[in-house]
Amino acid sequence: xxxxxxxxxxxxxxxxxxxxxxxxxxxxxxxxxxxxxxxxxxxxxxxxxxxxxxxxxxxxxxxxxxxxxxxxxxxxxxxxxxxxxxxxxxxxxxxxxxxxxxxxxxxxxxxxxxxxxxxxxxxxxxxxxxxxxxxxxxxxxxxxxxxxxxxxxxxxxxxxxxxxxxxxxxxxxxxxxxxxxxxxxxxxxxxxxxxxxx
Numbered sequence: 613x614x615x616x617x618x619x620x621x622x623x624x625x626x627x628x629x630x631x632x633x634x635x636x637x638x639x640x641x642x643x644x645x646x647x648x649x650x651x652x653x654x655x656x657x658x659x660x661x662x663x664x665x666x667x668x669x670x671x672x673x674x675x676x677x678x679x680x681x682x683x684x685x686x687x688x689x690x691x692x693x694x695x696x697x698x699x700x701x702x703x704x705x706x707x708x709x710x711x712x713x714x715x716x717x718x719x720x721x722x723x724x725x726x727x728x729x730x731x732x733x734x735x736x737x738x739x740x741x742x743x744x745x746x747x748x749x750x751x752x753x754x755x756x757x758x759x760x761x762x763x764x765x766x767x768x769x770x771x772x773x774x775x776x777x778x779x780x781x782x783x784x785x786x787x788x789x790x791x792x793x794x795x796x797x798x799x800x801x802x803x804x805x806x807x808x809x810x
Contacts, residue, residue, distance in 0.1 A: 619637045635749065660803065666729070667798030674745040676734060679802045683734040683742055684790065685762075692749055693773045694727055696759035700772045705779050706786055712776075714789035717809050723774045723789055730777045731800060734762075738783040741766035747773070762787070 631640040651655045662679045669675050669688040698721065709719050718724060724730050736743050743762040752758040754768060762771040769783035776786045793806035 628736050655798055661801050662803060663795060663799055663801045665779055665798060674747060677802065679790065684802055685730070685732050685734040685745065687730040687732075687745070687747070687773070689722075689728050689730055689773055690747075693747065693760045694722065696749065697721060697772065697774055700759060700776070700778075703778055704772065704776045705784075707776060709776065709786055712786035712788070714786075715791050715805060715809065717806065718789045719735075721774075723776070723786070725792075725794065725806070729800070730774065731789060731802065733788040733790055735787065736764040736766065736769050736783055737777065737785040738764065738769050738781075739785060743769070743771065743787075 647711040659680055662677060662684075664675075664677045664686065666675075666686055666688070669686065671688050672689040672690045672693070674685050676688060679799070706712055709723055714723055723732075734742055743764040743765050745761075746752055746758065746763050747760050749760050750757075750758060752763070754763055755770060760773040762773075762775060764770070764783065767782045770778045771783070771787055772778070774786075775789070777783045790802055791805045792800055792802045793804060793809075795801050
């Protein structure tokens with residue numbers, strides 16, 4: 613009788629120990645499997661907002677940043693560049709940006725929150741090339757009356773300094789303006805609308 617009670621206790625102990633060890637082993641084995649369902653750090657970072665410093669960007673200068681695996685152009689526009697914007701309207705395909713992609717708070721004459729700062733996705737709307745920034749108001753080989761803006765070397769599409777596309781070029785739409793806001797006077801956060809923006 614004494615031997616049977618010892619054996620039953622031993623069996624219970626061995627059964628419980630085996631179940632606990634087996635459960636722990638199953639959990640450890642399942643962790644890598646479950647982790648494969650989670651987005652990678654790279655994927656999370658690709659969609660995350662990006663805060664960029666703009667305090668050292670000189671008037672007339674453009675700086676390129678990356679956001680969601682796309683080039684983002686930030687341009688500090690000069691008063692001379694801005695004065696030419698309304699005069700370009702008759703030459704543009706969509707001067708009021710009605711067909712273009714931009715946040716509502718950027719659907720204005722400068723396509724920006726602050727007139728001097730242009731923030732845009734630096735991709736041509738024709739076939740996805742990256743246009744060159746030609747900021748100076750001076751004759752260019754592709755346009756003797758150039759007033760500053762963006763020129764796509766792939767198929768010769770042209771955009772003004774508000775990234776609005778000219779008529780008679782392959783690109784169908786103005787370049788995209790992403791969501792963004794000013795964190796302070798020297799920083800912009802790309803990927804997040806300003807507080808209270810609809």
